[in-house]
Amino acid sequence: MDRKNLIVxxxxxxxxxxxxxxYGIVKGGRDQAEVDRIYGMVNGIEGFLKGQVMDFEVALPGEDLETLKYTPGAYLGSCRHKLPENLDDLAYKQIFASFHDMNIGYFVYIGGNDSMDTVSKLSRYxxxxxxxxxxxxxPKTIDNDLVKTDHTPGYGSAARYVASTVREIVIDANVYEKKSVTIIEIMGRHAGWLTAASxxxxxxxGDNPLLVYLPEKAFDTEKFLMDVEHAFDKNCNVVVCVSEGIRDEKGTFICEYENDVCTDNFGHKMLTxxxxxxxxxxxxxxxxxxxxxxxxxxxRCSTAMLSAADQKEAMEAGAFGVKxxxxxxxGKMVSFIRDSEKDEYVLNYGLEDVNEICNKEKPVPVSWIAESGNDMTDDFIQYAxxxxxxxxxxxxxxNGLPLFAYRK
Amino acid sequence: MDRKNLIVxxxxxxxxxxxxxxYGIVKGGRDQAEVDRIYGMVNGIEGFLKGQVMDFEVALPGEDLETLKYTPGAYLGSCRHKLPENLDDLAYKQIFASFHDMNIGYFVYIGGNDSMDTVSKLSRYxxxxxxxxxxxxxPKTIDNDLVKTDHTPGYGSAARYVASTVREIVIDANVYEKKSVTIIEIMGRHAGWLTAASxxxxxxxGDNPLLVYLPEKAFDTEKFLMDVEHAFDKNCNVVVCVSEGIRDEKGTFICEYENDVCTDNFGHKMLTxxxxxxxxxxxxxxxxxxxxxxxxxxxRCSTAMLSAADQKEAMEAGAFGVKxxxxxxxGKMVSFIRDSEKDEYVLNYGLEDVNEICNKEKPVPVSWIAESGNDMTDDFIQYAxxxxxxxxxxxxxxNGLPLFAYRK
Structure with missing residues (x-):
């Protein structure tokens, strides 16, 4: 058998x-007879173009690999590098020459919709x-905005963090009897999946958060103020969750209004x-x-609130991809398929053409947002x-603190 | 035996x-033959003055009490109410009349230095x-700034949260190769105990955080900028931890400089x-x-990073106080006494005159801050x-989320 090397x-x-x-990719690779050595690109495709490569057998041999399962961040380092649109660009020639030199047979890339653009271009070349x-x-993103997959690895843990942290802040907010508003800003510039999880x-x-606003519905500040006033009828401490990306009818991000007027000591617009x-x-x-x-x-980096379901699926997705x-x-991305026939939650893995995924975004279905525009429906709750x-x-x-894997 | 009621x-x-x-107080009270019913003041002494009282036997009978051990916030609700300086004020008469009506023999108050002022005044009256x-x-405060005690319940868990979260942010910051600075602002307006824990x-x-600044040393922005430049020699991603309360030589809070120039849409100074x-x-x-x-x-409200040591000591402090x-x-506050004779960590409980504690603050000893002014010494690490x-x-x-106790 002609054994080839794998790079991730x-x-x-x-x-x-x-x-x-x-972890799933490296472990899965070690389990495949067809796979010989397993390499990592340090800082993604950008680092690879500069020759930055590591060997998992040297860095994380045997059981040492286990710590990866619990480590936040990106062990290999990351990049935000867009490969040239023109496939005639020398970068592609260089990448595949390196693949050849390293006897690479398998290239696996973990990322979101921008990263799937890299997978698309490399597979087309x-x-x-x-x-x-x-x-x-x-797939990978806390934003849960990839198309052609039920959800994405990373979302479950981030959603667990949001739900759990919002619950703690709600309890904290209820401590005093005095009327109060707590506004919690949650990640998600274009899609409100994480805010919805609150x-x-x-x-x-009738528990808080009493009001929840997603970028998928136009935000009206006057309606918001009325919503808050009405919410005081239910609780003197009102907790509001908003996506960082909420925007008004004109499509202007709400945060941009602040920046219009707020200038720091150095004459720069302050970004809040x-x-x-x-x-x-x-x-x-x-x-x-x-x-x-x-x-x-x-x-995106809290391990204290890791979802066991999310962690398991992330590992299995990696191993499934290698297989x-x-x-x-x-030219495919691993996808998540929920078995809708079953009452309990059952997840299967599939493959989708990466060209139909890259550079696209999946918003929260508007039908899952309550008509009031400030809450989620039961359909969303059942989904999440x-x-x-x-x-x-x-x-x-x-030190008694979580043990993570560090690249030497 | 003349059994009396307890109120907390x-x-x-x-x-x-x-x-x-x-939990420690109620459980401890139930264990004492001398204690009959156990009541809670809803929203502290302020609520008590309005007649807001609950009965633990009704709200959290038997095993139901256990959930309290894991619940953040203040189950009874809290207040920030300063009793009158003049002990002739009618408020005192009212409070002790209520004590009499309710057959109260024991009053236990959980709080920081402001709350100990209430304990002082009531005991003097x-x-x-x-x-x-x-x-x-x-005692209770994440700030760890009470005098006459080795440390305070609440500090250990907050410090664990800070240490663990900073570690995660450091890993997140190391993901890209590009030079970057991450500034983490940590609670502590007057004392830097929590920031020190980073x-x-x-x-x-040589790991991050490479720079740490406490309110106990005057902050110099020019020196800070040089510190950051030098830190780049060690790591291209520099993580800095600062207390919210850092101030310059003149004693002006650094955050106040921003507010001088930053005005929001409504003409108000923006508080950042x-x-x-x-x-x-x-x-x-x-x-x-x-x-x-x-x-x-x-x-102050994350339970995911509860320190088991802190939780145990908080419970024991409560039970010790009742006993x-x-x-x-x-007229006493329960104090923590570390056995300095022992190599391993051993904690004993004691009592201190509350009049010598209230309205005072304990800063981090300057000898525990490195001479550079941007790091802690080993003495602090051994302490914390x-x-x-x-x-x-x-x-x-x-929901699969942490179960907390809710007051009905």
Missing amino acids: GQSGGPTAVINSSL GERIGSDVRILGI VLARKYS GCGKYLENLVRSRLQVKVRSVELNVNQ AAVQGET MPLIQGVVSLPLDD | GQSGGPTAVINSSL GERIGSDVRILGI VLARKYS GCGKYLENLVRSRLQVKVRSVELNVNQ AAVQGET MPLIQGVVSLPLDD
């Missing part, structure tokens, strides 16, 4: 489980030159989020106590609930 | 373990009128933190990629490390 890269923003997929290198994509925080009917903008709006117009909280980068590559598939299930207990280091 | 209240900002202390109600304080995040010598200010400073002066992250309210009250102590140890596994509810 990571691209785009990190998630809590991007390294779980990496490979096809053009008759290369036998199989090019596969493994409704999973509710413990009882829509949460801060709404905080000021509420303080000025409703004269109540108000604060805003930006969940920020922890949404598909060995079986001859190329299985994705945030299960606790992962983290191994600890000498 | 919570005051000031919440912590992850303020309800663990509440009690002494003046010859009351036999025993007045005890249980150094526990380091995994190896020093992290945002330093982000803009670095962008303007060093022309590098920079972001700031405010850890915000999660520092002391039953034994006749009054035992306080963040141990994982608490949280019971889950039907």
Whole structure:
């Protein structure tokens, strides 16, 4: 048998489980007789073009690989590098020459829709030159905005983090009797999937967050202020969750309004989020106590709230991709298919043409947003609930803190 | 035996373990033959003055009490209410009349230095009128700034959250090869204990956070910029941790400089933190990629990073306080005494005169701050490390999220 080497890269923003997929790929590769050595691109395709490569047998031999399952960030480093549109560009020749020199038979790339553009271009170039290198994509994004897949690895853990953290902030907000508004700004510039997950925080009917706003529906500040006033009828402490990407009817991001007027000491426009903008709006117009909280980068790198379901699927997606590559598939992305016949949650894996996925975005269906425009329907809750299930207990280091894998 | 009732209240900002202390008090009270019914003040002394009282036997009978151990926020609700300086004020008469009506023999108040002021005043008034109600304080604050105690319940869990979250953000920051600065703003307006805990995040010598600034040393923005430039020699991704309360030589909070120039749409000064200010400073002066992250309210309400040591001590402090009250102590706060004779960490409980604690603050010793002014010494690490140890596994509810206790 002609054994070939496998190379894997990571691209785009990190998630809590991007390294779980990496684990699945390396472990899956080690399990395949057809796969010889397993290499990693350091800093994705951009690093590869500069010759940055590592060998998993040296860096993470045997059991050392296990720590990857719990490590946030991108173990291999990442990049945001768009390959040239023109396939005649020398970059492609260089990449495939390196593949040849390294005896690469399998290239697996973990990323979101921008990264799938790299998978698409490399597979098209490979096809053009008759290369036998199989090019596969493994989905990854906390934004859950990839088409042709039920959901994406990374979303479940980020959604679990959002739901759990919002629940804690709600409890914190209820401590005082005085009327108050807490605005929580959640990641998602174009799609509101993560903000939608905040409704999973509710413990009882009428619990906070009482108001939830997604970019999928035009945001009206006057209606928002009325919504807040009405919400005070239910609870003197109102918690509002907003996507960072909410925009008005004209399509202008709400956060841009703040930047219009707010200039820092150095004469630069200060970049703040829509949460801060709404905080000021509420303080000025409703004269109540108000604060805003930006969940920020922890949404994508918190391991304390890893969803066991998400972690498992991320690993399985990686292993499935390697198996598909060995079986001859190329130019595909691993997809998630939910078995809608079953009552309980059952997930199967499939393959989709990467050309139909890259550079596209999947918004939250408008039918899953309540007619009021400030809540989610039960359909969304049924969709999202299985994705945030299960606790992962983290191994600890000498400091008593979670033990992560570090690249030397 | 003349059995008396016990009443407990919570005051000031919440912590992850303020309800663990509440658990210790109620459980401890149930274990004492001298204690009959156990009541809670709803929204502290302020709520009590309005007659807001609950009965633990009704709200959390038997095993139901257990959930309190894992619940953030303040189960009883909180207040920020300063009792009158003049002990002749009618409020005192009213409070002790209510104590009498409710057959209260023991009053236990969980809080920080402001709340200990309430304990001080009530015990002084009690002494003046010859009351036999025993007045005890249980320490609580993530700020760790109470005098006469080795540390405070709440600090260990907040410090564990800070160390663990900073470690995750450091890993996230290392993903790209491009020079970058990440500024993490950590709670602590007057004392830098929590910011200091960020150094526990380091995994190896030379690991981030490379720079740490506390309010205990005057902050110099020009020196800060030089520190950042030098830090680039060690790592192209520099992570900086700053206390929200850093101030310059004149004593002006750094965050106030931003507010001088930054006005929102409504003509109000926009309140931002020093992290945002330093982000803009670095962008303007060093022309590098920079972001700031405010850890915000999660520092005090995250249960995912509960320190088992902190939780245990918070519970034991509560039970110790009740026992002391039953034994006749009054006007005291439970204190933590570290056994310095022992190599391993051993904690004992004691009592201190509450009058010597209230309204005072304990800063981080300047000798624990490195001479460079941007790091901590090993003495601090040895002090803090035992306080963040141990994982608490949280019971889950039907949503698969942490199960908390809710007051009906």
